[in-house]
Amino acid sequence: MFITFEGPEGSGKTTQIRLLAEWLGKQGWGVVTTREPGGTRIGNGIRSLLLDVDHTEMTPRTETLLFNAARAQIVHEVIRPALQAGQIVLCDRFADSTLAYQGYGYGQDRAELGRLIRYATGGLTPDLTLYLDVHPEVGLVRKQSGAGQEWNRLDARTVAFHRAVQTGYAELIAAEPERWRVVESDLPEQAVHQAIVAVVAARLPVEAKERR
Template sequence: MSVVYAIILGMEKKRGLLITFEGSDGAGKSTQIQLLQEYLREKGYQVIISREPGGTVIGERIREILKNPDFQEMSPVAEALLFAASRSQHVAEVVRPALEKGYIVLLDRYIDSSLAYQGFARGLGWKKVMEMNDWATGGLLPDLTFFLFLGGGMGLKRKEEYPTDRFEGGGVELQERVIQGYRELARLYPQRIVTLDATMKTQDIFGMVKEKVEERIRQKGLTSET
């Protein structure tokens, strides 16, 4: 075995796991992320959680612009580019360094959000948006993605304040187009994207999340510190 190959192999073994949670607003992503973080830490894994857009100082500033209801005139292309810029900084500053240390990274939204929102709902085309994000992230895709499906505008109905930001201000019609986009992505990437019924009880959903995560951990050969 060459020295170079040994180094590469060692890096691959050390690489952590990137798990993302997607879905419409109010689907319960944050709840599942918190439950999974607690579960994995109890098992002895190093875990970090983050969100998009945001996750860095630069990303949070971009988030403020993207979610500001005063900017309804923002073009779909500008929106997609801002998401990609935030994501690029997030991957470079937070996500990739954590993965290289062997951490499990849990994200509230990632590339699939842009594919669903800008690619499908805004009509830019998912392939074009994918190319943009592939460049922005250096080709970093999730190991596992959970899509929490909540249709019929139920996500918006779960919100305490309506509308609260520019995306929620798009109403049920926008959310339904987004959901259609997510469902198409789940069809295109069945090995990576797991669709879950967000109307089920929280613990029932989490049971399915745990099962899939444990399966992916075994496949990756990831070990805990305990």
Template sequence: MSGYFVTFEGGEGAGKSSALTGVAELLNLQGYSVVITREPGGISISEQIREILLDKKNIEMDARTEALLYAAARRQHLMEKVKPALEEGNIVLCDRFIDSSLAYQGHARGLGIDHIYQINQFAIDHFMPDLTLFFDLKPEVGLARIQANQFREKNRLDVEHLSFHQKVYQGYQLLQKRFPSRIYSIDAEQSLESVIEASFKKIMLQING
């Protein structure tokens, strides 16, 4: 494949979605063809699964059911959108990918990172990002940002207890140690402009390196 696959990861309120949009604009200015997408979602089938996963009414959802739904949405999204875009030579910027499942369901839900990794390897057939940017922000700060943003719709994960989000953060830290050559940390407490600049510079370094 001639494209480049970058995933944006982090806890709730870390600002990765806003950073992704800013990075895409800078890449476009450099003449790169960029495809923006997200997980769960990005295509019709996966967006339908997203509605089930994030609906606040679905509080009775079993942790394994949740993990399998994320993996199913990921498979369809990968085959229908990500791989074709990469084959056309695009840079694909994706808001969340496999590391979200490893941190949220694997570590925070207590299902085990290795178990969730195996489930997802079946789903993505060992297809991993070229680069993952982890937006490093303490969960307390991220949740405070969400509460202060009156325009953001609160989903099922936003209303989890702080202890859950702390476990998510711990999960990402474990993943950084496990995949040091792929996962790069961005200080998400900086201004949005600084976060975008740091993210853009890292992507350019990787592409041109």
């Protein structure tokens, strides 16, 4: 099963992925956690290029191609092998982030983005996508003030950009309601976790596989 987490900056995805992975492990599931961009040696190198705040000259087209290069590598090296081994994959962002940020945030052609994403992923799509909802302004403040948070080039975009991204996510959710579930992330950490567990548990088979 392939589960992705999406949402604005500062929505708490990293924490909730960790908590869900711990819960799934206790239920007997083999779990792989990863993130975009990154998750592989090559992907982490691309991540450094993408998020460096000094790379102000990077064009939206360059950014899109780099994100999808990292995505192609993580699908090949991490995600598909884990799924083929019967593990549950939890990924911090995936292709929907490209559609939301590059498509709606930058206004790039979404049909072209869709074709590029399909090429990069070989047509792989998540079984379930959890959207952790928080107002962009709140999320950015959280991220700026959070200890150990990675402030990056995309975070430095305007509030208007992040609002456009949020609008994009709303349209993506409306287009595929069976795949998406929205979780309010303004709640206490454990309350958000329990809401996520309820969603995921309903999608899992009755009997957990043996630990791997």
